Amino acid sequence: MKRIYFIIVVLLINIQMSYSQTYSDKWVFGIGASYPRFFSLSGTDFSGNDNYGGYFSIEYFFNEQVSLRLLNNYLRLESNYYRFPGDQVQSHFLNQFSSNLDVIYEFLPCRSVSPYLLFGTGLTFFKNEKSFNPDLDDDFFGYQANFGVGVRWGLSDDLALKTEAVYHTASNNKIDGNDRFNENFKGFFGGNGDTYGRLDVGLLWYFSKGETSDLCDKCPEGVREIYYRDSIIIKEPYEVIRYQKDTVKVKEPIFFNVHFEFDKHTLRPESYPILDQAVKALNEFKDVQVLIFGHTDSIGSDEYNEKLSRERVETVYNYLLGKGISANRISKNWFGEKQPIRSNDSDINRAFNRRVEIKISN
Numbered sequence: 001m002k003r004i005y006f007i008i009v010v011l012l013i014n015i016q017m018s019y020s021q022t023y024s025d026k027w028v029f030g031i032g033a034s035y036p037r038f039f040s041l042s043g044t045d046f047s048g049n050d051n052y053g054g055y056f057s058i059e060y061f062f063n064e065q066v067s068l069r070l071l072n073n074y075l076r077l078e079s080n081y082y083r084f085p086g087d088q089v090q091s092h093f094l095n096q097f098s099s100n101l102d103v104i105y106e107f108l109p110c111r112s113v114s115p116y117l118l119f120g121t122g123l124t125f126f127k128n129e130k131s132f133n134p135d136l137d138d139d140f141f142g143y144q145a146n147f148g149v150g151v152r153w154g155l156s157d158d159l160a161l162k163t164e165a166v167y168h169t170a171s172n173n174k175i176d177g178n179d180r181f182n183e184n185f186k187g188f189f190g191g192n193g194d195t196y197g198r199l200d201v202g203l204l205w206y207f208s209k210g211e212t213s214d215l216c217d218k219c220p221e222g223v224r225e226i227y228y229r230d231s232i233i234i235k236e237p238y239e240v241i242r243y244q245k246d247t248v249k250v251k252e253p254i255f256f257n258v259h260f261e262f263d264k265h266t267l268r269p270e271s272y273p274i275l276d277q278a279v280k281a282l283n284e285f286k287d288v289q290v291l292i293f294g295h296t297d298s299i300g301s302d303e304y305n306e307k308l309s310r311e312r313v314e315t316v317y318n319y320l321l322g323k324g325i326s327a328n329r330i331s332k333n334w335f336g337e338k339q340p341i342r343s344n345d346s347d348i349n350r351a352f353n354r355r356v357e358i359k360i361s362n
Contacts (some may be wrong), residue, residue, distance in 0.1 A: 022064045022109045025210040030162060032202015036075045038169070038312045039175060039195040040180055055200060060068035061287040064109040064215045069118075071100045077196060081132045081174045092177035096126035110215060112154035119253030124175075131177030143171045144193075152204065164200040164335035169193050184199055231234045258316055260354045262299070267319070275316070276359065279323040285353070292316055292336035306337035316356045 034053035039045075055073035062068070077094045102120030124142045131137050148166030155161060170193040173179045258271045267275075282288060294309035314336050319328060342349035 022213040022215050023061070023209040023211065024063065026061045026206050026212050027208040028057075028059040028061070028067075028069075029205045029207055030059065030069075030071075030202055032200055033076060034073060035199045036077050037197050039043060039075055039197055041205070045345035046080055049090070050076070050078040050093070052076055053198070056200070059104070059204075064213050065106045067104045067106070067337045069100075069102045069104055069120075071102065073098055073100070073198075073360045075198070077175075079178075079236045081178065090130065090132075092131050092179040092335050093129040094126055094177070096124055096175065098144065099146075102146055102148075104206070114152045114154075116148065116150050116152065116166075118148045118150065122146060122168075124170070126175055127175045128174070133178055133180075136174055137280070139176055141170070142174070143294050145169045146165055148198075150200075151257050155335070158206050160200050160204040160206070162200065162204050164198075166198045166200070167195065168198065170196050230297055247261050250312065258358075259351060260356075261295070262350070262354065263308070265308060265315050267315060275319055276323075279320065279325060280327070282320075282325050289329050289331070291331045291333070291359045293339075293359070294332075295339055295353055295355050297353040298340070298344035299350070300337075300338045302336055306334060311335045312354075312356050316358070 004244045023155050028357065032055060034055055036051050036053050038048075055071055057069055057071040059067050059069035065329055075094070075098070077096070079094070081092065082089060083136045086144075092144035100120055100122030102118045104116050104118045106114050107114040108114040122144045124144055125139070127139050128136045141149065144218045146166055146168055148164055150162060150164030152159040153163070173192045173194055175196070234285045255344070258274060259268065260266075292313050294311075294313035296305040296312075300308070313332050317330060317332055320330060335352070337344075340353045341355075342352045344350050344353060
């Protein structure tokens with residue numbers, strides 16, 4: 001049974017280190033629900049709890065990290081007030097439609113969980129009900145400033161979950177139904193405009209995408225999804241055969257792949273966390289024997305590529321030995337360019353083929 005647990009640990013390692021795919025540009029449609037709430041108000045007003053809303057958006061990414069978004073929403077907000085000291089609490093309601101244009105900067109586009117920052121402005125159309133000042137029970141236009149933070153949670157290549165918090169400063173002092181001048185200046189710019197916040201939860205649909213970006217391939221840290229999105233771990237599931245109660249045979253499951261730069265056998269920066277996890281797993285399952293196989297792409301002569309694949313195997317082999325893994329547990333072989341997992345017709349495909357595989361021996 002230990003071998004099964006060993007495989008599960010390996011799969012979890014690869015999943016946790018995966019990156020999301022990025023594109024040179026893309027279009028995104030969003031839809032979701034909002035919870036708004038007044039922050040700074042006038043006079044004796046204070047925020048109520050009968051608040052809700054919804055939105056839809058269209059967004060264009062100029063590159064992997066910067067986008068421009070048009071978000072249209074409807075919000076209903078409640079504020080409460082005392083007209084005179086000792087009076088019963090009365091409620092004011094705001095019904096607001098707004099169209100917001102925001103610039104968004106995404107910090108970790110190569111991750112499936114990526115935080116972002118936004119700022120922008122918006123046009124508003126709103127109507128007050130049961131205002132503190134009765135003459136404000138009317139229709140008005142205004143504008144507002146926006147500042148917020150959010151997180152995109154990747155669900156697939158085409159879908160993501162969005163969570164977002166935005167702070168708005170209105171251009172006027174009317175949206176709370178009380179336009180009395182407030183000596184305690186409010187908002188972003190020290191004006192007398194009312195402010196409110198908005199929490200959004202919704203779905204994003206990446207309905208149009210440009211060319212695949214190589215941004216994540218250049219990341220100096222972590223594991224690159226390009227090497228795992230189509231990896232053999234996914235294509236060739238493990239075959240587990242039970243012979244008797246406590247005996248389990250695993251047919252050549254791949255443990256992990258370590259990839260190399262063109263014409264080099266030195267470890268890439270992202271190889272170290274993978275190998276360290278391998279060492280940790282091998283130390284936990286001390287009865288596991290492993291096979292190390294080296295491969296290259298098709299550029300160069302057969303003799304040269306066989307030598308290069310052997311050097312790559314030795315690099316991984318020596319690293320494992322240096323971490324205390326016994327040489328008796330490791331077997332080695334190299335094949336040069338003879339066993340590609342992809343055709344050698346592009347830089348990306350050749351990058352997949354420049355690899356060292358570690359497998360559990362039968």
